[in-house]
Amino acid sequence: MSRYPRLQSLQEISEVMKRYYVQRSIMARLRPVAYVTSGAPVEILEAMGILTLYPENYGALCGAQGAAVGLCQVSESAGYPADLCSYARSHLGAAMSPKQAPLHGLPRPDLLVCCTNICGTVLKWYEALAEVYRVPLFVLDVPFQRTTPPEPHIVAYVSEQLHELIAWLQAHTGRRLKQERLRQTLQYAREAVSLWQEILAFGQHRPSPINAPDLFVAMAPIVTLRGTRKAVECYRHLKAELEERVARGIGAVPGERYRLLWDNIAIWYRLYRFFRPFMDAGACFVADTYTNAWTVALEVDEPFTGMALAYTGVFINLDLSTRLQTIMKLARRFQVDGVVMHANRSCKPFSITQYEVREALRAELGLPVLILEADMTDSRLYNDGAIQERIAAFLESL
Amino acid sequence: MHRRRTPLGFLTAYVPEELFHAAGFEPVFIFHAPEEYGKGRAHLPGFVCWVVMSALDQALAGALDRLGALALAKTCDATQGLADLWRRNVPQIPLFHFGMPSRLEGPAVKAYLMAELRDLRDRVEAFTGCPIAEHALWDSIAYYNRLRATVRAAYARVAEYAPSAFYAALRDLLRSHRPALPGPSPLPNAPRLILVGPALGDPVLFEVVEQVGARIVGDLFDLGERYFEADAAENGDPLEAIAERLGALTPTPTKYHAAHSRAARLLEMVRERNADGVIFARQKFCEPHGFDYVRLACALDRAGVPHLMLELEQASQAGQLRTRVEAFVEMIRGV
Numbered sequence: 232m233s234r235y236p237r238l239q240s241l242q243e244i245s246e247v248m249k250r251y252y253v254q255r256s257i258m259a260r261l262r263p264v265a266y267v268t269s270g271a272p273v274e275i276l277e278a279m280g281i282l283t284l285y286p287e288n289y290g291a292l293c294g295a296q297g298a299a300v301g302l303c304q305v306s307e308s309a310g311y312p313a314d315l316c317s318y319a320r321s322h323l324g325a326a327m328s329p330k331q332a333p334l335h336g337l338p339r340p341d342l343l344v345c346c347t348n349i350c351g352t353v354l355k356w357y358e359a360l361a362e363v364y365r366v367p368l369f370v371l372d373v374p375f376q377r378t379t380p381p382e383p384h385i386v387a388y389v390s391e392q393l394h395e396l397i398a399w400l401q402a403h404t405g406r407r408l409k410q411e412r413l414r415q416t417l418q419y420a421r422e423a424v425s426l427w428q429e430i431l432a433f434g435q436h437r438p439s440p441i442n443a444p445d446l447f448v449a450m451a452p453i454v455t456l457r458g459t460r461k462a463v464e465c466y467r468h469l470k471a472e473l474e475e476r477v478a479r480g481i482g483a484v485p486g487e488r489y490r491l492l493w494d495n496i497a498i499w500y501r502l503y504r505f506f507r508p509f510m511d512a513g514a515c516f517v518a519d520t521y522t523n524a525w526t527v528a529l530e531v532d533e534p535f536t537g538m539a540l541a542y543t544g545v546f547i548n549l550d551l552s553t554r555l556q557t558i559m560k561l562a563r564r565f566q567v568d569g570v571v572m573h574a575n576r577s578c579k580p581f582s583i584t585q586y587e588v589r590e591a592l593r594a595e596l597g598l599p600v601l602i603l604e605a606d607m608t609d610s611r612l613y614n615d616g617a618i619q620e621r622i623a624a625f626l627e628s629l
Numbered sequence: 630m631h632r633r634r635t636p637l638g639f640l641t642a643y644v645p646e647e648l649f650h651a652a653g654f655e656p657v658f659i660f661h662a663p664e665e666y667g668k669g670r671a672h673l674p675g676f677v678c679w680v681v682m683s684a685l686d687q688a689l690a691g692a693l694d695r696l697g698a699l700a701l702a703k704t705c706d707a708t709q710g711l712a713d714l715w716r717r718n719v720p721q722i723p724l725f726h727f728g729m730p731s732r733l734e735g736p737a738v739k740a741y742l743m744a745e746l747r748d749l750r751d752r753v754e755a756f757t758g759c760p761i762a763e764h765a766l767w768d769s770i771a772y773y774n775r776l777r778a779t780v781r782a783a784y785a786r787v788a789e790y791a792p793s794a795f796y797a798a799l800r801d802l803l804r805s806h807r808p809a810l811p812g813p814s815p816l817p818n819a820p821r822l823i824l825v826g827p828a829l830g831d832p833v834l835f836e837v838v839e840q841v842g843a844r845i846v847g848d849l850f851d852l853g854e855r856y857f858e859a860d861a862a863e864n865g866d867p868l869e870a871i872a873e874r875l876g877a878l879t880p881t882p883t884k885y886h887a888a889h890s891r892a893a894r895l896l897e898m899v900r901e902r903n904a905d906g907v908i909f910a911r912q913k914f915c916e917p918h919g920f921d922y923v924r925l926a927c928a929l930d931r932a933g934v935p936h937l938m939l940e941l942e943q944a945s946q947a948g949q950l951r952t953r954v955e956a957f958v959e960m961i962r963g964v
Contacts, residue, residue: 310926312911312919312940314676319920347731351706354731355920356887362924370885373731374741375703384744385728551713563801576676579916583710586672587717604674 236481238441238519241448241468247465248451252334254283258282259338264402266360268353269454270545271346271371272538274529275397277458278307279406281362285455290318292501293325294608296333303609305331317577317609319356326363327369340366342403344396349546350580355565359411362606369399375545379553381543388526389539416458417538420525421580426466433473433496434517434565439484439490440473443516444482453525456458467544477534488513489629490561494520495573495581508619509571512626518565520558520581521566554584555591560595569629574604601625635697636720637741639835640684640711642828642851642881643702643729645746645871647861651761651770652753654697658803658852659684660828665943666690679943680828680911681707688719696722698756704883705917713748725752733876733886742876746868766867773861780809780857788821788846788902789813797843800829803852819844820961823898825916825925826910827851827881831941834910837950841958846902855879875961882917891921892928899934905961908934908954935961 255264264282267273276283293299299317301322307313309327311320318357322337327399329336345357354370361368371392374385397408430449433440441449449469476482491509493516498505506516524546530537546554562570570592572585591602603621606612631734635774637654639646661683671687687693693961699715699722703707704761715724723798728745730738734747754760802808820843824830829852848854861870879894880886899907907929911918911941929936937957939950 310923310938312913312922314914315919316917332643351704351731351883352916352920355882355917358885359920359923362927368887370732372730374728374730374740374745374887375709377726377728382748384741384748387744388737388741391740392735395736418761443701549718574674574676576674579706579710582674583677583707584713585674587714592758604676 234484234485236485237468238445238472240465240472241445243369244449244451244465247461247470248455249429250461251455255282255284256334256338263341263406265340265342265344266340267344267348268349268357270349270373270542270548272393272396272542274413274416274420274458275393275408276344276353276400278395278413279404279408281342281400281404281406283455284340286322286337286360287318288451288455289325289337290608291322291497293321293333294610295502297500297610298331298333299500299608300610302328302332308552313327314576316350316352316356317606319352321608323356323359323363325362340364342366342550343368343398344371345369346371346373348541348542348545350578352579357484359491367399367403369396371396375580376543376549376553379544379549380540385543386464386536386539389543390535393535393538413534414531415531417534419460419463420458421529421531423453423457423462423466424526424528426463426470427526430466430470430473431518431522432524433477433611435549436477437490437566438480438484438487439515439517440476440481440483442506443493443519443522444497444511446519446522447502447504449524450522457525462580465466482515484510484513484515487512487515489568489626490515490517490566492516492558492565492567492570493521493573494558494570494585495575495579496521498573498605498613499608500610501613508622509626514629517567518561520561523557523561551584555588558588558592559595562592562598567598569599569601569625571625572600573607574602576604576606577609578607599625599628636695638696638699640699641704642856644700644727644873645749645875647769647773647871648746648750648753648761648868649700650772651765652757652759655806656700657805658939659687659693659699660800660804662686662687662692662825663944666692672718673710676914677707677710678827678914679941680912680915683690683712683943685711685718687713688715693722698723698725699947700725700727702727703731704729704881705915707914712848723756725749725756729875731883731885733884734888739872740875741958742872743868746872750868763867767780767863770861770867770870771863774863776802776806776808777857777860782810783810784847784854784857786813788844789815792838792843792845793832796829796835796957797832799853800832803829807885816842816844820905820958821846821903823847823902823904823907824897824910825849825895825907826941827912827915827919830910833935833950834939834941834948837947837954838908840951841955843954843958846904847898849879849891849898850895851881855881870913881920885952892925895925896928896932896934899929905935906957907934907938908957909938910941911938913940913942
């Protein structure tokens with residue numbers, strides 16, 4: 232890897248994440264623990280002092296550590312079909328068989344908070360968790376956003392459920408939500424989101440100081456530590472390092488020749504290895520749709536309407552034409568030369584419209600597009616030979 | 630005066646048919662086709678179930694051009710994606726998306742569902758250019774209640790019918806509104822099965838059950854018995870009556886209702902009908918039924934009820950299904 236300069240701040244983020252898991256497993260004995268989905272309004276739980284853990288992030292961790300396949304097999308032998316989401320299969324496998332899981336699984340939850348803005352899969356996954364752990368489940372139902380901005384009755388529905396969630400959390404934990412604390416948490420979340428937006432924008436520089444796999448490592452705090460000072464600190468450091476790279480003209484891929492856009496969740500078991508042939512050909516992924524999902528700004532003055540709007544408007548919950556506009560805008564703003572789309576068998580909301588997006592990118596921007604079928608954590612679905620061949624052909628076409 | 634109704638295709642088990650009927654449409658369910666036109670795969674990845682793939686395939690091939698519109702409700706991720714693809718690729722058949730909540734209980738649900746129904750009514754009216762009169766809604770509600778009563782009466786004697794004839798009649802009803810149930814043909818001492826799955830399974834499934842000499846005594850198909858189990862009230866506010874009905878049905882696996890458990894309903898059916906076993910017939914790549922299977926199977930295991938999981942694909946092979954169903958039925962019979 233020596234050819235490619237490393238970002239020190241990523242090391243820091245990795246350390247923070249290691250400490251996060253250790254600390255949470257210790258604190259779990261003292262404070263109530265809630266499992267939450269990646270699109271849940273975590274600021275409310277954070278402000279109430281409830282510890283949050285993200286089974287999706289844990290699924291990614293299992294994938295990155297090469298433990299996912301074994302855990303998926305545990306789920307499959309319990310009856311879960313092998314074509315279900317591999318985050319869910321990994322995590323349910325870990326819940327059923329913690330001894331063979333990284334970190335011996337996540338600490339037991341006291342509560343489950345499932346927000347349906349990212350997919351319908353989480354609903355089934357959390358129902359299963361509620362049975363495994365015999366703990367209460369709150370389903371925050373976020374309707375599909377058909378129009379932008381969403382219809383008022385959708386915002387009212389989500390906002391009403393946020394109030395219901397608070398009452399539910401208070402009833403189950405005895406903790407109260409202090410408005411001042413919520414304001415502070417939202418402020419931190421807002422700051423982290425805004426820093427994250429700035430970090431992503433660095434990809435606009437030529438050469439880009441950051442590559443998509445770097446972002447896949449860097450994104451952990453915006454997901455798991457949103458609303459904390461720690462996330463803000465991590466991103467201040469990363470931003471400073473990127474500023475320095477730009478000032479010194481250092482690119483994530485030295486001799487950057489091609490600028491690419493990535494679509495879909497990362498391939499966690501091949502995080503850097505997957506991108507290596509691209510990097511060796513001078514191609515840098517300067518933008519992606521995945522890490523962009525956490526850039527929705529939060530309104531602090533009208534916290535409930537603000538959260539309802541932000542959590543309804545997550546990228547994956549938007550209608551195709553709005554998502555297409557976002558992708559086109561990214562392609563133009565970051566001046567990309569091509570697009571690589573991961574047809575991720577585990578994630579239907581992200582993958583199901585990709586052929587459509589490909590046609591639009593080709594027709595409207597004349598961009599070459601490569602669609603590769605794989606899976607975010609289940610490496611059994613990764614056909615290395617075929618993928619390498621197609622990557623080589625794609626790079627040649629650029 | 631009798632006006633000829635425009636056919637409106639619908640997908641999923643939560644479309645308020647009464648509302649479309651009152652607007653002058655004839656709602657007809659779009660079943661997946663056994664044949665493929667070769668149009669869908671250019672638009673959808675291979676890991677989408679055949680039910681969704683086939684709907685798009687038929688539409689792109691022009692096989693659904695008789696439809697004046699299509700309606701679907703928010704259920705699974707694949708169907709949601711289909712709505713997006715439909716809008717861009719099938720412009721000749723306008724789409725109505727109904728944002729059925731994923732949660733069916735809780736203080737906020739009813740107001741949202743009512744607002745969504747009013748919103749849908751407004752969109753339908755804007756499309757037809759004609760307001761839906763309240764009496765038309767009441768007429769359609771009464772019409773569907775009668776239709777459902779017919780289906781419930783048939784289900785009360787489902788074990789007496791040959792499975793393929795019974796479910797073929799049900800498919801026809803959902804496609805043409807004409808109930809045409811053949812005469813019963815009782816088969817004493819046949820193993821009694823309950824079937825679980827999306828939509829109405831697959832015709833090949835019922836043929837296989839019939840061939841091995843078993844009978845179906847109930848089902849938990851999304852468009853099966855549960856779809857007809859509750860009527861809409863015929864007084865008060867018509868949209869509220871429709872909303873109450875949608876919420877009262879045994880949920881499909883895409884919906885959450887803490888107190889209305891599918892497992893409990895299935896066990897209750899097994900006891901009521903004196904069933905010998907349960908067959909799950911899941912479409913490959915169907916996530917909601919894939920997860921749901923484990924919960925239901927665990928409940929059946931605890932109650933000592935035998936069950937079998939079958940995976941349906943585009944071209945489900947009767948031979949393969951038959952071997953497995955035959956072995957299952959033999960086990961039940963204690964052969």
